[in-house]
Amino acid sequence: MTDRRVITLTVNGQPREATVDVRTTLVDVLREQLRLTGTHVGCEHGVCGACTVLLDGEPVRGCLLLAVQADRRRVETVESLAPDAAHLNALQTEFVRHHGVQCGFCTGGILMSLTAALRDNPRPSEAEIRETLAGHLCRCTGYQGMVDAVLALAASPPAR
Ligand code: FES
Numbered sequence: 391m392t393d394r395r396v397i398t399l400t401v402n403g404q405p406r407e408a409t410v411d412v413r414t415t416l417v418d419v420l421r422e423q424l425r426l427t428g429t430h431v432g433c434e435h436g437v438c439g440a441c442t443v444l445l446d447g448e449p450v451r452g453c454l455l456l457a458v459q460a461d462r463r464r465v466e467t468v469e470s471l472a473p474d475a476a477h478l479n480a481l482q483t484e485f486v487r488h489h490g491v492q493c494g495f496c497t498g499g500i501l502m503s504l505t506a507a508l509r510d511n512p513r514p515s516e517a518e519i520r521e522t523l524a525g526h527l528c529r530c531t532g533y534q535g536m537v538d539a540v541l542a543l544a545a546s547p548p549a550r
Pocket residue numbers: 430431432433434435436437438439440441442451452453454
């Protein structure tokens with residue numbers, strides 16, 4: 391017998407509701423019910439970071455969190471970053487410019503961890519950037535392009 395609950399959460403600024411099995415993970419609800427497929431599922435046990443989203447502003451592994459644990463809380467996914475469908479935000483733009491993206495499977499999660507880290511520390515050192523990236527696995531880029539992207543963003547004048 392399944393135990394199902396109705397949860398309400400704010401996702402990317404919008405109130406959302408979902409009926410979920412109590413065993414369902416947050417990332418599965420985001421992808422399969424709310425159709426926010428920018429958050430990816432890789433290892434499904436907390437290692438790769440592809441499923442990273444922000445919960446009340448802090449990065450969490452969407453594959454390790456039950457959807458019911460996000461009830462009445464605020465979730466931000468990679469879809470929240472770009473200002474509109476035709477433009478990228480500054481971090482995304484630097485990722486493209488510095489070849490920090492190849493297949494893109496890891497990118498959404500990495501962008502969310504970096505978004506939280508840059509909010510807390512807008513001028514990180516290379517070591518601090520690498521520490522944030524250490525929570526993520528990328529099979530394509532070798533990470534240097536991502537580091538260069540964040541260093542370029544940190545060196546740019548603040549947005550007005
Ligand atoms: S899918 Fe969640 S950490 Fe890998």
